[in-house]
Amino acid sequence: METLVFKYKADQKLTQRAHVGVVGSGDLEILMSPSDEEHAHVSVRTGSEGFSETWKAVLDRFFSVHTIQAKIVINDFGATPGVVALRLAQALEVSGNGSE
Numbered sequence: 001m002e003t004l005v006f007k008y009k010a011d012q013k014l015t016q017r018a019h020v021g022v023v024g025s026g027d028l029e030i031l032m033s034p035s036d037e038e039h040a041h042v043s044v045r046t047g048s049e050g051f052s053e054t055w056k057a058v059l060d061r062f063f064s065v066h067t068i069q070a071k072i073v074i075n076d077f078g079a080t081p082g083v084v085a086l087r088l089a090q091a092l093e094v095s096g097n098g099s100e
Contacts, residue, residue: 004044004052008063011038014070015096021087028079030091033071040068046076058084066092 014034021029035041040063044055058081072091079087 002046002049002052004046004055006042006044006056006059008040008042008059008067009038010040010063010067010069012066012068012097014068018091018094020090020094023075023077026078026080027083028074028076028087030087031073031075032091032095034095035069035071037069040070040072042072042074044074044076046074046078048076048078054081055084057081058088061085062088066097068092068095068097070095 014032016034018030018032021027023029042059046055062085074084074087076084
């Protein structure tokens with residue numbers, strides 16, 4: 001099990017909490033909470049070790065568009081980058097911030 005931590009500058013308030021996905025084979029769970037900090041704090045717990053650069057690339061892409069002030073916990077069980085991007089978009093939609 002590996003835990004990765006990322007931090008991104010942010011300036012958009014998250015509307016409400018969100019919980020999407022399930023931890024299961026090939027999937028992941030995302031818990032997204034509003035934060036008053038001027039950054040997003042992302043913690044990834046994954047059973048697939050050695051993919052920190054892949055995680056960074058997916059998260060960099062997401063936060064280049066969505067600068068949300070949030071605490072995000074991702075519990076991963078082997079999700080592909082495409083599934084990660086989909087779940088992040090779903091969590092944003094559930095939070096009330098949606099895509100712009």
